[in-house]
Amino acid sequence: MAALTDALAQADQNRAGALDRLFALLRMPSISTDPAYDGACRDTADWLVAELTSLGFRAERRDTPGKPMVVAHADGPTGAPHVLFYGHYDVQPVDPLDLWHSDPFDPQLQDGPRGQVIRARGASDDKGQLMTFVEACRAWREASGDLPIRISILFEGEEESGSPSLVPFMQENAEELRADLALICDTGMWNADTPSICTMLRGMVADEVIVKAANRDLHSGGYGGPAANPIRVLSQILASLHDEAGRVTLPGFYDGVRDVPDDLAAQWDTLGFDAEAFLGAVGLSHPAGEDGIPPLHQLWARPTCEFNGIAGGYAGDGFKTVLPAEARAKISCRLVWDQDPHAIREALHARVREMLPPDCEVEFISHGADRASVMSTDAPAFEAARRALAEEWPNEAVFTGGGGSIPIAGHFKQVLGMDSMLIGFALGDDAIHSPNEKYDLRSFEGGVRSWVRVIDALARTS
Amino acid sequence: MAALTDALAQADQNRAGALDRLFALLRMPSISTDPAYDGACRDTADWLVAELTSLGFRAERRDTPGKPMVVAHADGPTGAPHVLFYGHYDVQPVDPLDLWHSDPFDPQLQDGPRGQVIRARGASDDKGQLMTFVEACRAWREASGDLPIRISILFEGEEESGSPSLVPFMQENAEELRADLALICDTGMWNADTPSICTMLRGMVADEVIVKAANRDLHSGGYGGPAANPIRVLSQILASLHDEAGRVTLPGFYDGVRDVPDDLAAQWDTLGFDAEAFLGAVGLSHPAGEDGIPPLHQLWARPTCEFNGIAGGYAGDGFKTVLPAEARAKISCRLVWDQDPHAIREALHARVREMLPPDCEVEFISHGADRASVMSTDAPAFEAARRALAEEWPNEAVFTGGGGSIPIAGHFKQVLGMDSMLIGFALGDDAIHSPNEKYDLRSFEGGVRSWVRVIDALARTS
Numbered sequence: 040m041a042a043l044t045d046a047l048a049q050a051d052q053n054r055a056g057a058l059d060r061l062f063a064l065l066r067m068p069s070i071s072t073d074p075a076y077d078g079a080c081r082d083t084a085d086w087l088v089a090e091l092t093s094l095g096f097r098a099e100r101r102d103t104p105g106k107p108m109v110v111a112h113a114d115g116p117t118g119a120p121h122v123l124f125y126g127h128y129d130v131q132p133v134d135p136l137d138l139w140h141s142d143p144f145d146p147q148l149q150d151g152p153r154g155q156v157i158r159a160r161g162a163s164d165d166k167g168q169l170m171t172f173v174e175a176c177r178a179w180r181e182a183s184g185d186l187p188i189r190i191s192i193l194f195e196g197e198e199e200s201g202s203p204s205l206v207p208f209m210q211e212n213a214e215e216l217r218a219d220l221a222l223i224c225d226t227g228m229w230n231a232d233t234p235s236i237c238t239m240l241r242g243m244v245a246d247e248v249i250v251k252a253a254n255r256d257l258h259s260g261g262y263g264g265p266a267a268n269p270i271r272v273l274s275q276i277l278a279s280l281h282d283e284a285g286r287v288t289l290p291g292f293y294d295g296v297r298d299v300p301d302d303l304a305a306q307w308d309t310l311g312f313d314a315e316a317f318l319g320a321v322g323l324s325h326p327a328g329e330d331g332i333p334p335l336h337q338l339w340a341r342p343t344c345e346f347n348g349i350a351g352g353y354a355g356d357g358f359k360t361v362l363p364a365e366a367r368a369k370i371s372c373r374l375v376w377d378q379d380p381h382a383i384r385e386a387l388h389a390r391v392r393e394m395l396p397p398d399c400e401v402e403f404i405s406h407g408a409d410r411a412s413v414m415s416t417d418a419p420a421f422e423a424a425r426r427a428l429a430e431e432w433p434n435e436a437v438f439t440g441g442g443g444s445i446p447i448a449g450h451f452k453q454v455l456g457m458d459s460m461l462i463g464f465a466l467g468d469d470a471i472h473s474p475n476e477k478y479d480l481r482s483f484e485g486g487v488r489s490w491v492r493v494i495d496a497l498a499r500t501s
Numbered sequence: 502m503a504a505l506t507d508a509l510a511q512a513d514q515n516r517a518g519a520l521d522r523l524f525a526l527l528r529m530p531s532i533s534t535d536p537a538y539d540g541a542c543r544d545t546a547d548w549l550v551a552e553l554t555s556l557g558f559r560a561e562r563r564d565t566p567g568k569p570m571v572v573a574h575a576d577g578p579t580g581a582p583h584v585l586f587y588g589h590y591d592v593q594p595v596d597p598l599d600l601w602h603s604d605p606f607d608p609q610l611q612d613g614p615r616g617q618v619i620r621a622r623g624a625s626d627d628k629g630q631l632m633t634f635v636e637a638c639r640a641w642r643e644a645s646g647d648l649p650i651r652i653s654i655l656f657e658g659e660e661e662s663g664s665p666s667l668v669p670f671m672q673e674n675a676e677e678l679r680a681d682l683a684l685i686c687d688t689g690m691w692n693a694d695t696p697s698i699c700t701m702l703r704g705m706v707a708d709e710v711i712v713k714a715a716n717r718d719l720h721s722g723g724y725g726g727p728a729a730n731p732i733r734v735l736s737q738i739l740a741s742l743h744d745e746a747g748r749v750t751l752p753g754f755y756d757g758v759r760d761v762p763d764d765l766a767a768q769w770d771t772l773g774f775d776a777e778a779f780l781g782a783v784g785l786s787h788p789a790g791e792d793g794i795p796p797l798h799q800l801w802a803r804p805t806c807e808f809n810g811i812a813g814g815y816a817g818d819g820f821k822t823v824l825p826a827e828a829r830a831k832i833s834c835r836l837v838w839d840q841d842p843h844a845i846r847e848a849l850h851a852r853v854r855e856m857l858p859p860d861c862e863v864e865f866i867s868h869g870a871d872r873a874s875v876m877s878t879d880a881p882a883f884e885a886a887r888r889a890l891a892e893e894w895p896n897e898a899v900f901t902g903g904g905g906s907i908p909i910a911g912h913f914k915q916v917l918g919m920d921s922m923l924i925g926f927a928l929g930d931d932a933i934h935s936p937n938e939k940y941d942l943r944s945f946e947g948g949v950r951s952w953v954r955v956i957d958a959l960a961r962t963s
Contacts, residue, residue, distance in 0.1 A: 241722065243722075265780060265790050266780065270739070270809075277736035278733075321717060346732035353831065369814065442724070
């Protein structure tokens with residue numbers, strides 16, 4: 040334990056420098072969706088390469104057709120576990136800029152609800168988070184001269200714009216990137232006192248359905264009645280997809296959905312999730328969705344079929360008596376456990392075709408298909424990390440789920456055959472993707488110390 | 502009959518001059534929706550006042566909060582019928598201008614599929630049509646020194662922009678405008694050889710339904726399941742509005758709908774309406790709508806409930822995993838016979854409210870409510886006009902219906918208690934509201950001679 044104690048002490052000693060380094064990183068406007076910032080993204084990657092090199096990593100900027108990757112490797116003791124740490128250095132755009140109270144790329148320490156916060160674009164998503172791990176490596180390196188485990192690092196610069204280069208890059212460099220376990224720092228704590236390891240992420244299959252009838256828009260006076268109306272056809276299709284109990288009616292939709300194991304359900308019960316407050320915050324009061332399933336279970340462990348967009352005919356101001364030639368809907372199903380996105384897509388397409396009246400055609404546009412990620416929490420690393428986190432924070436760490444998708448975890452599993460452990464220190468009020476993004480100073484400093492502990496705990500699992 | 506023969510001969514003699522006068526009117530860019538053409542609209546009204554004054558009418562430009570009205574009166578023999586002729590001098594915008602083969606406001610005589618055509622914006626809708634009546638008055642005036650009936654004229658300049666001033670103007674000038682019968686020249690022939698009197702026009706009640714749930718757009722990962730989805734709610738509402746036989750399911754919707762009288766149905770049977778060609782022209786082949794009702798009857802004598810527009814969430818390129826805060830649909834019901842638009846609006850609102858789940862709210866925006874117009878074709882004027890038209894054209898005139906709405910006919914009935922007779926000479930290929938609008942020269946010249954005959958026929962009904 041002496042080594043751990045030293046590394047924690049070193050982390051504390053490094054605080055001021057760690058904040059300076061994070062601020063330097065936050066000053067770089069690495070907005071990946073806007074080509075105007077291509078140079079800034081490249082500079083950011085170079086900055087990270089220099090930083091990791093200074094910590095003894097063999098680090099390189101690796102160019103792709105999109106933004107560069109940063110890849111780094113550091114050896115550990117013989118027989119020690121090998122982890123691949125993932126983060127992303129790109130950030131969301133900052134508009135609307137006039138809602139920011141300070142320059143998004145001029146990081147500031149400000150007072151927040153629970154102490155000081157680091158205010159800047161990317162403070163929480165994901166520069167602050169990835170630096171918690173880099174600083175933990177620094178603390179280990181500076182305290183004991185080397186790392187207790189073998190560490191590889193992958194930083195990408197396209198996470199906020201769909202990661203187009205990621206899977207090809209992983210495929211081309213599979214041997215180099217494969218490790219015993221991936222560590223991903225892009226998630227949050229359960230609350231400011233309770234760390235969390237996210238062990239279930241929903242997958243998603245997303246499709247666009249375009250129903251077409253006449254070869255042009257028609258006048259509803261001249262054709263209303265005998266001519267098929269695509270909005271009506273589409274509405275009937277969408278309305279058919281749920282039954283009165285809120286369950287999805289596609290055949291086979293629930294194949295692969297499992298019950299939440301009792302021990303996990305028991306842990307979730309202890310979280311004190313306040314469904315009323317959760318819904319109340321967005322102006323709702325009545326849990327929709329599947330009858331009889333508690334909201335937290337719906338979000339983490341049940342699939343959905345949601346309509347994310349619909350358009351057809353004239354929907355602007357005033358009124359146009361048009362019978363539109365087509366109508367479209369964007370449909371996404373969140374998936375859990377072992378649901379097969381391709382089978383569900385096929386079932387959706389079959390339903391649409393079966394409900395299509397004569398004279399109507401359908402076009403489908405695929406917008407992705409990813410399985411859910413469910414981690415094997417019985418692997419020793421998960422329990423070890425959970426105990427390590429409990430040492431750092433007031434409350435025990437909890438295994439949580441996530442309603443959204445973090446495709447990288449699925450890619451690690453499918454391309455590299457590697458499980459992921461998702462540990463992050465973001466909080467619900469961090470305003471990621473929004474004006475005035477922040478990261479609690481406590482998240483940053485506690486995050487660094489948490490990774491110092493987790494690295495130690497992983498070393499002990501070997 | 503000598504007087505009629507003389508008037509027809511005079512109409513023929515006036516041909517060249519009539520075309521010159523129509524061309525002068527067509528050169529005036531009286532686009533009512535665009536304030537840039539306010540001056541042109543005023544000039545057009547003044548031109549018509551001068552024209553009617555020269556024909557012995559007491560004609561005036563009457564200003565309104567919008568575009569001016571033109572009102573004119575000419576006495577007839579004591580005891581002769583009094584008609585109010587209606588047309589509109591404003592025209593649709595001309596964009597996309599690059600699709601026009603000649604300047605829309607530089608009228609040209611060009612070759613067309615059935616002889617020469619007058620090519621210009623407004624040639625058919627409605628300047629060419631209204632001038633058929635003005636030239637008929639000229640022919641009568643020049644042939645016999647006076648008119649055989651008492652004639653009032655109302656030209657408006659806002660028909661293409663919703664006629665906001667029309668009803669108030671009619672209300673304020675009801676005594677002055679009231680006549681035995683309104684004549685409206687804004688419709689078409691059945692085909693190039695077969696004149697038509699339109700005796701049934703569908704009414705319309707139009708509403709916008711906005712379903713609202715959360716107080717902001719949500720992320721479908723973070724909220725998908727427990728949060729109500731307005732697109733889903735709206736789809737279910739829309740899907741509930743028709744049964745499997747294509748009938749509208751609102752309680753009381755068909756109250757006031759009558760069977761088509763046998764004699765009218767028999768006349769419609771003779772029209773040789775080709776449903777296959779009608780649908781085929783727009784890429785359809787299968788009559789939708791109510792099971793077992795022939796398409797022509799659906800269009801003219803059956804009500805509909807159509808969805809003219811729908812919008813919610815993100816429907817642009819790509820995909821956003823949004824759970825929208827609201828979704829909206831524009832719904833219009835075409836009405837026939839004695840259907841009550843207000844009762845139907847109430848039934849629609851009740852249906853929406855009844856299907857609204859907890860946490861959802863609805864906002865309605867009304868976009869108009871007009872009853873159907875059904876003329877009493879057993880009045881002597883209708884049969885007289887039908888016989889008069891038969892003298893002019895190869896085929897007998899037919900009583901037809903119209904799937905669309907011509908609100909002016911309803912206003913004449915409701916504000917002035919006056920029936921309307923709709924006779925027009927437009928053809929299906931006139932491209933009204935589109936680039937390269939035209940009016941067959943035969944429509945114009947045959948239209949003038951038709952009104953000469955109808956005026957004579959009406960004189961004989963007294």
